[in-house]
Each structure stands twice: as structure tokens, then as C-alpha cells.
Amino acid sequence: MTTSADNPLESQLLVLRQQFKARLTSDYETLRALHAQVAQAQEDRQPVRDELLELRTRLHRLAGTSGTFGFVELGHLWVRRAWPGGAERRTRA
Numbered sequence: 001m002t003t004s005a006d007n008p009l010e011s012q013l014l015v016l017r018q019q020f021k022a023r024l025t026s027d028y029e030t031l032r033a034l035h036a037q038v039a040q041a042q043e044d045r046q047p048v049r050d051e052l053l054e055l056r057t058r059l060h061r062l063a064g065t066s067g068t069f070g071f072v073e074l075g076h077l078w079v080r081r082a083w084p085g086g087a088e089r090r091t092r093a
Contacts (some may be wrong), residue, residue, distance in 0.1 A: 017069040024071075025063060048082065 022047045041048045063078030 013069075020065065020069040020071075027058070031058060031062075034058065 037047050038051045038055060038061060041051060059078055060082075063082075065074040066072070066074035
């Protein structure tokens with residue numbers, strides 16, 4: 001059985017996974033702040049297109065990379081929310 005110390009690629013992926021995990025808290029706070037901006041703008045009847053696009057892009061990027069670093073359920077959560085009804089088909093692929 002090989003360990004990550006024996007395989008440089010596995011070692012690099014482990015480091016990247018740890019960095020991704022450490023970044024999740026700040027990403028979460030950024031997403032919460034964007035959500036608050038959207039909610040406030042809607043309450044003030046202001047346009048929210050740019051904020052929604054930014055929020056969607058960040059969520060999509062997070063979901064896309066989460067599976068690579070072992071957080072598969074996080075990616076699946078985005079798929080279920082972004083494509084209701086089509087999530088089963090998309091997550092089986």
C-alpha cells in the first residue's frame with residue numbers, strides 16, 4: 001500500500017485539499033455577504049443582476065472544485081439547488 005508520502009501527486013493533492021478546506025470559512029463569509037447585498041438591494045428595489053451573477057459564479061466555482069478535494073456532497077448540494085428536478089440526472093453522471 002502506498003502512502004501520500006510515497007506519491008508526490010497524492011502529497012500535492014493533500015496540500016491543495018487542506019488549503020481548500022481552510023479557505024471554506026472565508027468563502028462562506030463572502031457568500032453570506034453577497035447574499036445580504038442581494039437581499040438589501042431587493043428590499044430597496046434596486047437592480048441585483050450583477051450581484052446575483054457574482055453569487056452564482058462563486059457558488060458554481062465552489063461546487064465545481066469541492067468534489068475534486070473530497071467535498072462531493074457540497075457539489076451535489078449546489079446541483080440540487082441550482083437544477084431542481086434535474087438534480088438526479090445530473091448527479092448520476
